Amino acid sequence: MLAIGVDVGGTKIAMGVVDETGRILAQVRRDTDPHDTDGIDRVIAETCNELGREYEVGAIGLAACGFVSADRATMAFAPNIAWRDYPLAKNVSALLELDVPVVVENDANAAGWAEFRFGAGRDATDMLMLTIGTGLGGAVIVGRELVRGRWGVAAEVGHMRVVPDGHSCGCGHSGCWEQYASGSALVREARAAVVALPHRSARLLELGGTSQGIEGPHVTKAAAEGDSLAVELIATLGRWIGEGAASVAALLDPEIIVIGGGVCAAGDLLLLPARKGYESQLSALGHRPVARIELAEQGNDAGIIGAADLARR
Secondary structure, rough: OOOOOHHHHHHHEEEEEEEEOOOOOEEEEEEEEOOOOOHHHHHHHHHHHHHHOOOOOOEEEEEEEEOOOOOOOEEEEOOOHHHHEOOOHHHHHHOOOOOOOOEEEEHHHHHHHHHHHHHHOOOOOOOOOOOOOOOEEEEEEEOOEEEOOOOOOOOOHHHHHHHOOOOOOOOEEEEEHOOOHHHHHHHHHHHHHHOOOOHHHHHHHHHHHHHHHOOOOHHHHHHHHOOOHHHHHHHHHHHHOOOOHHHHHHHHHEEEEEEEHHHOOOOOHHHHHHHHHHHHHHOOOOOOOOOEEEEEOHHHHHHHHHHHHHHHH
């Protein structure tokens, strides 16, 4: 059965028709206004209607950043879109020409499911997915099932506290893992480093223009070129990813840990420190299997693929 997967971002929506092997048969992108919730509903429905005229689809999955209700119908909270207890599935369904079920998923869960079904975790039974973006998203698979929790908001691993009284987090607390293992953390540390270490900052400043102009892709590019400061910044990010993942492993014992997000372009410059950091903090090392840590394979399409497959299920 074909299904439509929709990846709803703050300023754009990507959607596609996905077959049962995870292959995208058709794909569309649309710009949106995060403050216009009615407009987002219309764009989703209109585009799904267009795709539905060309393909016979049996379900629609909507993936977005935020808290999703346990019944997979309502966006309880979204940080980047004006959704508060918003009946997204109901509103979109009312505008559809298609008579198919519509389900809502957290975007990290959707991406994690795509990796589990069709990507780096396809041979695993238990998996932890970490999505390194502005924040740190997570998805947990246990016994081949996605863990949503009683209220639908499980796997918010980015908000585990790893540093008491550490950096303030947007969630209202401090010391959260995502303040040390995210794209935002990488940018913060890079901007601070070029001020503190001007004699080592030439390449980063060349790419960013000023200290405040430096972004994550600049650090990744400089690291790939061999710039020593950028390599150290990526390695520090990798270490934080690995050390935090060891704490999750103490609870869940995953078979594989998959890392997704734009920073994955750093490849082994990120992976090797992550693996080292993971093993350095893993309890009873030498007396237990060590999870593999690998890069995600589905890239920017993971949300579409995962949302479609979860809706189909």
